[in-house]
Amino acid sequence: MSGFIEGEDRHQATLFPDRLDDFVAQDSAVRVIDVFIDDLDISGLGFKSEAKATGRPGYHSTTLLKLYVYGYLNRVQSSRCLAREARRNVELMWLIGRLAPDFRTIADFRKDNGEAIRLVCREFVMLCKKLDLFADAFVAIDGSKFKAVNNRDRNFTRAKMKRRLQQIDESIERYLGQIASADRQEAEVAKGKSGRLEDKIAKLKEEMARLKKLETQMLQAPDQQISLTDPDARSMATSGRGTGMVGYNVQTAVDAKHHMIVAHEVTNVGHDRTQLANMATHAKEAMGTDKLEVVADRGYFRGEEILACEASGIAIYLPKPQTSGKPAKGQYSKRDFIYKPEDDEYECPAGERLTRRTETHQNGLTIHRYWVSVCQTCSLKSKCTNGKERRVSRWEHEAVLEVVEARLNKEPERMRIRRQTVEHPFGTLKSWMGSTHFQMKTLKKVSTEMSLHVLAYNMKRAISILGVVPMIEAIRA
Numbered sequence: 001m002s003g004f005i006e007g008e009d010r011h012q013a014t015l016f017p018d019r020l021d022d023f024v025a026q027d028s029a030v031r032v033i034d035v036f037i038d039d040l041d042i043s044g045l046g047f048k049s050e051a052k053a054t055g056r057p058g059y060h061s062t063t064l065l066k067l068y069v070y071g072y073l074n075r076v077q078s079s080r081c082l083a084r085e086a087r088r089n090v091e092l093m094w095l096i097g098r099l100a101p102d103f104r105t106i107a108d109f110r111k112d113n114g115e116a117i118r119l120v121c122r123e124f125v126m127l128c129k130k131l132d133l134f135a136d137a138f139v140a141i142d143g144s145k146f147k148a149v150n151n152r153d154r155n156f157t158r159a160k161m162k163r164r165l166q167q168i169d170e171s172i173e174r175y176l177g178q179i180a181s182a183d184r185q186e187a188e189v190a191k192g193k194s195g196r197l198e199d200k201i202a203k204l205k206e207e208m209a210r211l212k213k214l215e216t217q218m219l220q221a222p223d224q225q226i227s228l229t230d231p232d233a234r235s236m237a238t239s240g241r242g243t244g245m246v247g248y249n250v251q252t253a254v255d256a257k258h259h260m261i262v263a264h265e266v267t268n269v270g271h272d273r274t275q276l277a278n279m280a281t282h283a284k285e286a287m288g289t290d291k292l293e294v295v296a297d298r299g300y301f302r303g304e305e306i307l308a309c310e311a312s313g314i315a316i317y318l319p320k321p322q323t324s325g326k327p328a329k330g331q332y333s334k335r336d337f338i339y340k341p342e343d344d345e346y347e348c349p350a351g352e353r354l355t356r357r358t359e360t361h362q363n364g365l366t367i368h369r370y371w372v373s374v375c376q377t378c379s380l381k382s383k384c385t386n387g388k389e390r391r392v393s394r395w396e397h398e399a400v401l402e403v404v405e406a407r408l409n410k411e412p413e414r415m416r417i418r419r420q421t422v423e424h425p426f427g428t429l430k431s432w433m434g435s436t437h438f439q440m441k442t443l444k445k446v447s448t449e450m451s452l453h454v455l456a457y458n459m460k461r462a463i464s465i466l467g468v469v470p471m472i473e474a475i476r477a
Contacts, residue, residue, distance in 0.1 A: 020094045027468040030091045033069050035472050037062050046116040063096050064109040072456035075432050079107035114448035121451040124458055125286050128260055131474050138256045138293040139283045142422040143272045147437035148233035148247040155227045155235050155246040161215050168208050175201050232443040236270035248446055251275050253283035254422045260461055261425055261454050262286045266447045276300040277308040295418040307397050316404050317414040332384050337392050346370050346392050350380045354392055366396040429453055
């Protein structure tokens with residue numbers, strides 16, 4: 001091997017062994033983990049691990065917490081993989097003092113301390129606020145679907161159950177037809193073929209009986225849906241037409257300046273319509289500000305949610321979905337009717353005034369109805385309505401929605417900022433998690449897993465922005 005760089009003899013003894021600290025670079029992220037967790041008041045976070053009075057002592061919460069944060073920061077999420085890394089990874093040996101807990105101990109810590117781990121994630125958000133990383137009180141809110149540990153074939157909705165039972169019925173009918181055809185053939189051929197087909201029919205009938213039992217359980221569920229592997233996972237539609245997945249809907253509020261995740265929550269509801277006020281309020285509390293600006297996509301548009309945000313000092317930028325089918329028919333939409341607040345009337349395209357006539361209550365909302373009686377003689381009636389007269393509905397708090405719409409019209413670039421801001425963390429997290437996404441089951445445990453991912457993401461972002469040494473100095477300050 002002459003002429004090449006040669007390594008040391010692995011059997012050579014040394015008088016003064018190297019220290020572990022010499023193998024860990026001063027600008028390594030593992031040093032930030034060490035200082036951050038040592039600085040935490042673990043006793044106030046609710047970790048369940050306690051020192052045993054008798055028997056073999058357990059591991060301290062800080063040890064296992066450091067192990068998990070390091071693992072998620074380096075895309076090692078499995079308890080078995082973490083146990084293996086603790087025995088061969090020099091940085092982990094340095095971080096947890098050459099301790100090597102078994103995989104069951106590691107897994108039980110994550111399972112038993114979900115709420116405390118979520119509080120640790122929140123503590124790091126507080127640290128980011130202290131470091132002035134949330135200088136702009138402006139966040140983007142969005143949700144994304146993450147796969148659960150539940151195959152699509154082990155999830156049943158009413159539509160999927162009906163379709164599956166129909167497919168079995170059709171298969172049985174087809175096999176019965178093939179048996180009838182086989183009976184007209186030679187005796188030996190007919191007997192063999194009929195036997196095979198009858199076995200298939202028997203298996204299909206067993207499957208049908210199993211599905212009937214599952215259907216009974218499914219119909220008893222509140223949302224008439226059942227998942228066999230992860231009971232909390234739900235079938236959710238995705239952006240692709242006619243596609244979907246069985247998983248969870250992860251909500252995040254992301255700081256527009258540094259793309260830090262300010263607040264997050266895991267739900268098993270497949271839409272975002274009821275999440276705007278909840279996520280905006282969490283973001284406002286985390287950032288410690290009296291006023292907050294929030295941008296979201298039209299999937300969050302819901303009058304009650306917007307009203308709650310505006311009442312809390314949260315300015316919303318949100319496009320209004322266009323659900324009317326009238327423009328497709330060549331008719332005027334509600335947008336063509338101009339509201340006159342001073343008179344509480346609408347002005348139609350023909351210049352007539354629609355006055356308030358009735359008040360109704362729909363889904364807990366007070367709706368006012370406006371119309372005028374001269375539509376029958378109007379020259380524009382064919383472009384307006386097919387009925388006797390055109391009626392316009394108005395929610396009692398619709399002025400709030402008009403303020404939000406006007407605000408977005410003045411600053412349309414906010415929607416471009418939303419896309420650049422909130423898609424970044426989701427793309428990064430899904431890349432780290434791999435194609436399987438979540439590894440744990442049930443909503444509670446999945447929420448814990450997501451908190452560890454968010455903590456690792458925020459920590460990596462903060463280190464990238466500030467650097468290791470300044471972060472350590474700021475934590476110790």
